[in-house]
Each structure stands twice: as C-alpha cells, then as structure tokens.
Amino acid sequence: MEKISKLITEESNPKTVDLDEMSIREMITVMNEEDMTIALAVQQVLPEIEQAIEQVVAAFKNGGRLIYIGAGTSGRIGVMDAVECPPTFSTPPELVQAVLAGGPGAMYHAVEGAEDDESLGAADLRELNLAENDVVIGIAASGRTPYVKGALAFAQSIGAATVSLTGNANSAISAHADVKIEVITGPEVVAGSTRLRAATAHKMVLNMISTTAMMKIGKIYKNLMVDLHASNFKLKERAKQMVCTITEAPYELAETTLETTNYNVKQAIVMILAGVSESEALELIDRSEGFVKRAVALASAGETR
The missing domain is CATH 1.10.8.1080 (Helicase, Ruva Protein; domain 3)
Structure with a gap:
C-alpha cells in the first residue's frame, strides 16, 4: 500500500510553513489565495466529470441510482449533496443516496477505524441491494481509504458503473473505477487537513454531477428549478x-x-x-x-x- 506520507494531500505547503506566526489577516489571506486555485484544478478534470455525468444520466433513465460512498469529511460531503436532491428536484430519497463509513451517526461523531476495513464498504453496498444499473462514486481525498476501495471493487465486480473522486493522481481507489476524477489541489494550508481545499473541490464536483444529471432528465426549464418540492x-x-x-x-x-x-x-x-x-x-x-x-x-x- 502507498505510504500516506508520499501523498500530495499530506505534503507541507511551502507557502504556509510559518502559519503559526502569522496574524489573522495573513492567515486568511493565504487561505483565500490558495482557495483561488481550486476551480482551476476542477477545470482540469472536466472531461472526466462529463463522463461520470453521462453514466449517472444513463443510470437514471434505466431505473438505476446514484450512490456516494466515503469516510469522514469525504463521506459527509456525499451526504450533503444527496440530501439536497429531493427538495431541489422532487426526487425520491433513494435515487441519490450517500453511504458513510460507520453509519449515519458518523455524520456527527467520528467512528474510529470504520474507514480501515475494505469488507465494510462492500457490505454496506450489499445492504443497499446494489445493482448493475447503479452508479457508485467513491470519495476519498487521499485516494487510498480501504473502505472506499472495497466498496468500488465490489461495485465493479457486479457490473455497476464506478467513479473515483480523489485529490491524488494514480490513486488506489481509481484502480477500481471506470471513470477517474483526480482533482489535484496540492498540499493543504494546514498539512493533511483535506477538509479544506480537497474537500471544497470535491463538493464542487459533486454539485456538478448531481445538478447536471438532474438537468439532463428534465428537472429544469431554462435555468429554473421547476421540479422543486414546495414544502414551505x-x-x-x-x-x-x-x-x-x-x-x-x-x-x-x-x-x-x-x-x-x-x-x-x-x-x-x-x-x-x-x-x-x-x-x-x-x-x-x-x-x-x-x-x-x-x-x-x-x-x-x-x-x-
């Protein structure tokens, strides 16, 4: 297995080596400057994002589902995107789902060790009765999370479409993905804290995937969300x-x-x-x-x- 210390998301950012000595204004200025590079990193993988969307649209048209799976921050980003689909597009909750290592409670409290077992990722997808007309997007900033790797390997073994979303090139989870979305945002402002730039990039990508797929199945008129659920x-x-x-x-x-x-x-x-x-x-x-x-x-x- 690849050493975590060798991952670009774990490297020290040379622009922030004196972070602990900076003023508040200096800290947020460098964070803002680093954040400006995120959209450009996403731009580099638009062809892969397009491929993923095509898979999702095909799944929806064939009665399939979109399933996000991840651990920690990566899994929580999947949850955030999935739960917004029903109110925005009046979709049934099962159409876009998110699976989080450690179960629903891990949304609020870390479940230690849940991400380190490949078999748990596969087991959680089995519980959802994963089928070959579904699409599974595995999210892991490091690209090596065993839980996500096991989930994608299982999904691929039954013929479901698979997508990896990561912040490192040639990642372990991408070996089990039909479409590899590797958004290289580089070292974090705080070394290894991928809830920052990597997570922001991944939220942008998931927004693109779910929103565009919904638009391609008739959920908008011009640029208006005509399928919203008017609940308040x-x-x-x-x-x-x-x-x-x-x-x-x-x-x-x-x-x-x-x-x-x-x-x-x-x-x-x-x-x-x-x-x-x-x-x-x-x-x-x-x-x-x-x-x-x-x-x-x-x-x-x-x-x-």
Whole structure:
C-alpha cells in the first residue's frame, strides 16, 4: 500500500510553513489565495466529470441510482449533496443516496477505524441491494481509504458503473473505477487537513454531477428549478414566481393553478401555456420524459389525447 506520507494531500505547503506566526489577516489571506486555485484544478478534470455525468444520466433513465460512498469529511460531503436532491428536484430519497463509513451517526461523531476495513464498504453496498444499473462514486481525498476501495471493487465486480473522486493522481481507489476524477489541489494550508481545499473541490464536483444529471432528465426549464418540492412558504412563493415568469400569467392565476396541482410547478406551467387540463398536462409531461418545453410543443402540435 502507498505510504500516506508520499501523498500530495499530506505534503507541507511551502507557502504556509510559518502559519503559526502569522496574524489573522495573513492567515486568511493565504487561505483565500490558495482557495483561488481550486476551480482551476476542477477545470482540469472536466472531461472526466462529463463522463461520470453521462453514466449517472444513463443510470437514471434505466431505473438505476446514484450512490456516494466515503469516510469522514469525504463521506459527509456525499451526504450533503444527496440530501439536497429531493427538495431541489422532487426526487425520491433513494435515487441519490450517500453511504458513510460507520453509519449515519458518523455524520456527527467520528467512528474510529470504520474507514480501515475494505469488507465494510462492500457490505454496506450489499445492504443497499446494489445493482448493475447503479452508479457508485467513491470519495476519498487521499485516494487510498480501504473502505472506499472495497466498496468500488465490489461495485465493479457486479457490473455497476464506478467513479473515483480523489485529490491524488494514480490513486488506489481509481484502480477500481471506470471513470477517474483526480482533482489535484496540492498540499493543504494546514498539512493533511483535506477538509479544506480537497474537500471544497470535491463538493464542487459533486454539485456538478448531481445538478447536471438532474438537468439532463428534465428537472429544469431554462435555468429554473421547476421540479422543486414546495414544502414551505418561501418555496411556494418561489414556485408562484417561476410560473409567472415562464407563462407571463398574473400572480393570482399562477397561485390558483398551483393550488389545483398541489404545487406541481411543471404541471401548472403546461396547463397554462398549453391550455390543457390537469390530467392532460401530466400525460404530456410523462410523454415528454419530464421536459416542459417538449410537453408544450406536443400540445402545440395537437398531440394531446
């Protein structure tokens, strides 16, 4: 196994060797300067991110799931992204899931040693009844976490699509990945503290993957989140504003139509733009695979049933 001390994420950053003697302003200035390099590092792996998204879109279209798996900070970043998908895109919670070494409690309290067992990663994916039409993204800043390595090896053995997300090149977990996303952000401001730049890069990547995959299965109209789950006052007002913006309908019509559809924004938009009933709007959306523009185009072409 590769020595941890040889990993770039464990190296000492020459710009911060005197960190303990800096003023607060100097500390945050150097942190800010180092953070400016993160987006450029992500830019270098856009082709690999694109490949991963293509796998996720294919999985969604074939009834598969996106599953993040990791330990510590890496696993928590997966949880953060997964739990935001249902409210943002009205997806069922099982569509995008996150598995954390040590179980759900490890989100708040470290579970010592959980990341060091390859078999636990495989076992946790077995519990989810992992299938070949799923995509597993293994997240590990070091790229050598045994828990993640074991999970990806198991996923690959059953034919599921696999993606590695790491901060080191030619990593151990990447040996078990169909797509290797290795974002090289370099040594951390505080040596080895990968909750800093490496973690920020990985959150950016996961945001890209989940958001773009959702967009490619019809979860937006233009740049609006028309599949949001309007579960509170703020989101209901956002839903009304979206319907007004897209359809140019007055606020009162947007409100009454949304109330009729139980705040199904897509359905309300199609009803207003296409001049169809609630059931016809749902049918048009279904035939259009969730894309609002296609649904309206079908109605305009007289293809309502």
